[in-house]
Amino acid sequence: MSSSQLIKKITIVGGGSSGWMTAAYLNHFYNKTEKNVEITLVESKDIGILGVGEATVHSIRFFFAAMGLDEQELLRETQATYKTGIMFKNWMKPVNGKMHEYFHPFEQIKIGDNFDISTSWVLSQQNSGMRYDEGTCISSALIKAGHGPKAINSPPYQGVAPYGYHIDANQLARFLRKKATAAGVNHVEATVSKVNCDGERIISVETDAGTFQADYFIDCTGFKGLLINAVSDDNWISYEDALPCNKAVAVQRHYPEGIEPKPYTEATALSNGWVWQIDLVNRQGTGYVYDGSKLSKEQAEHELKSFLGPESEFIKTLHIDMHIGRRKRFWVGNCISIGLSGGFIEPLESTGLHLINLGARLLSTHLVNRQVSQEIQNSYSTLMINAYEDLKQFIVLHYCITNRDDSEFWLQAQQSVEYCPELKQKLAIWKHKICEYADLQTASTSCFNDENYRFILYGMQYYPDFSYSYDKNRMDSLFSKVKERCQQAVNFTQTHQASLAKLHS
Template sequence: MNTITIVGGGTSGWMTAVLLNQAYNKFGQTVKVRLIESPDIDIVGVGEATVPAIKDFLQAVGIDEMDFMKHTNATIKTGILFKNWCAPSKDGQVHTYMHPFDQEKAEKRLDVATSWLLSERRKPYDQSVSIAHALAQKNLTPKVMNSKSFQSIVPYSYHLDARLFGQYLRDYACAKGVERIEAHVSSVNSSGNIIDSLDTTKGTFKSDYFIDCTGFRSLLISQVDDDSNWHSYRDSLFCDRAVTVQTPHEAGYSSKSYTESYALNAGWAWKIDLQNRTGNGYVYSSRYIDSKTAENEFRNHLNLPDDIQFNHIEMKVGRRKQQWVGNCVSVGLSSGFIEPLESTGLHLIYLAARFFVLHNNFSGNSQSNIDNFNLTMCKTYDELKDFIVLHYVLSDRKDTEFWRDVHKTLDFCPELSKRLELWKSKVCEFFDVSDSTSHMFSDTSYRYILYGMNYFPELKIPTIDGEFEDIFQYLDERKKQACNAVLSHSDFINKIQGKSNFVSVKL
């Protein structure tokens, strides 16, 4: 294997380029990594929230955290705050819960979830067991003054500008030896399932492997497969459109250290704060409302004037049955799409690039390697799809046709259906979801969704009054100590921007 050619820039193309170059060329050039991107084609660029595994990618390729955050207008993300996903309370209060990235332990007891379920439940589950939730309530970071890069008292991830992240990775990759070619691909020359070369406005390029990062267009992979290679999620994920807009911060605004997800009439809206602006989007189902209705609803939700322009995106919801065909591997939107409710987009790019490295034996790949790559990626997409469906089917909302119908999606998720039946009578635990391929969402995450959406098991374990009081007193004390020790989000952003004497210390 002498050459790998990636087609398509943006975050998927440049993340893949950086990772492959680091894997193969960190001790000198072994493989030529080339990326071809067209200056005429815009990127989707809405993947602005991440999960903690993004730090694994940044560390693996040697990127400095503070430098990355400064150049991508990034902020800290401690979790996702969900609003309006269940019906309002009897007194009209909007239903709210959080999916943070941590879960504290209950010492010398059954696990903390079991302890909470058997206790008097004086506070909601997320408020009871999470330090990250306590930090988010006060808009604090999990960073103390002497935190090293990527280190913290609880897990975290980032909000970032997807376009700036792509540009940052492009500059980083090119500085490390990746060849960038600005050209338009005019034709893909293939024989069977093997791509021989690409004709572009800058000439013809041959390669041993081709990576398709061309987004929903799927320019390369579509040449070596057909429509039968697509597995639609249409029956289980209704949302297939998005309307987006960016809003600048007003003077004195303090960026939130968490993502907000607000359920609307036919889907949900995100709110993601960067250092300089807020990213907003409404992910909705075209089966229930049209684009104009969605835009008007979203405009009213954001309280924006009529002259503000919105961007509309059509989304192909599903995955490829084979994401590696012949010598072509699809990565990012060309391989599949799951709505960004849990910020999985960038992680799926990282997984695909990483799995390619792990399955590529360099001197010719056996079909078993390719088959296992495809199986792993398919299971990962299906697993994440089920996790997204979980949010919808637990809702008790009946106020619109969308929310009345969305429960039907469980019929197309047999594995999730079995788990929900199980979790009626036992706590969700690690071994229930330990067959995960992505390892993105463990029992910790499932618990926050289940108990945040009021799906509790009926436990008949004998207890005594006040048995668990000391556990939650101890956790409350830990939360207070954490809040007193860490930096505020605004102070941390000031340090990123060089407005104080904070110095980043590399690991």
């Protein structure tokens, strides 16, 4: 390849998690051994806004590890705790007067005998009174014992069970900014005043600190989509028909007396949406994701604070308008949208940082020279579209199989599957057979597979109706092995508090 074909300059507009994750990753990719590409990030002065997405999926570990970041330093500087999954509460009617709940872990259990573990559980344990997650996975046993995923001698980025993090999103951005600028990324604090375009190509961006030109521009400006909107019209597909929760009220609060950080996220359903609770070392981040056509901002804030209780001491409150949907084209001309500028699906499964990771990683393999073909641009957009479509389907699953009928919101939630015809077809199939990988054929960019689907399906009591003959003694032996494995994991791991004390000492 001649030098004229090589990429010389990339300008990223917008900071936050999306901007600095992208800058750090691309700089590591292009400039690890020598300076090949000049990468500049232009962002407005840090105003310390309250982040919504402070929880992650477990694959984010691989992103940080790939860049050679020290895990303990990363987590210490972001007030982080460990996350082994999500506890869902109140997504179904109460059972025998008790609030319905289930746990969605990150792990995949492969143990089995004549049948796989899921089939075995449905056949022999469905009516035992035990939750599916409690009967099949280690993580449920860990959180019940108050344990995190780490043993005393667990290496960085490894644990007894897969794990993600609860992270202060603003501190993560500052940490990555420090690492990226030390590695050679140019950082400019400035506000963009004009985007100069020639058709679908950006020529330059004008700011109060000068004009910036580049071979490629990456839009990390959040919901504003400042760059991508400048080069494309009619470039948005809304998901609000299927996922109407388009508002959030987020708060930070001090821990109530006697409460310690939990190694899992909580997602509790309320009247017109759900509340997240994410425990950091120094505070709890929480917020109400709701349907803005059903509640006013004042009503939503009142319901959230009533749920949290009168003993709560609040630090900050922020109301957020969310654009639920995605781009039709994530790559237009020489502009690529990553993060909220590319799309957003409510943060029910903590996928915000995952989608940034995916966008940056795919960009590094597609951004091959200064003149990228339309086929390559289309490939990138298609892969990102697949990721958002898969995620949309998975999130709709959480809503459409509820039996709650106490509000118009939850009655409509049961109908949300009508906007996902492929999911509707699969649910009809899963009424009669186990959910398995071949049913999904999800794209390689998908974050969730058949095991994740089963934790939601069976946690929400959507069981298949089938009959196989089985040996009860063999089944009992199988689940005795599962219990034994769970107990071994508890014995081998530290309490979450001990892990945090070691991490933040």
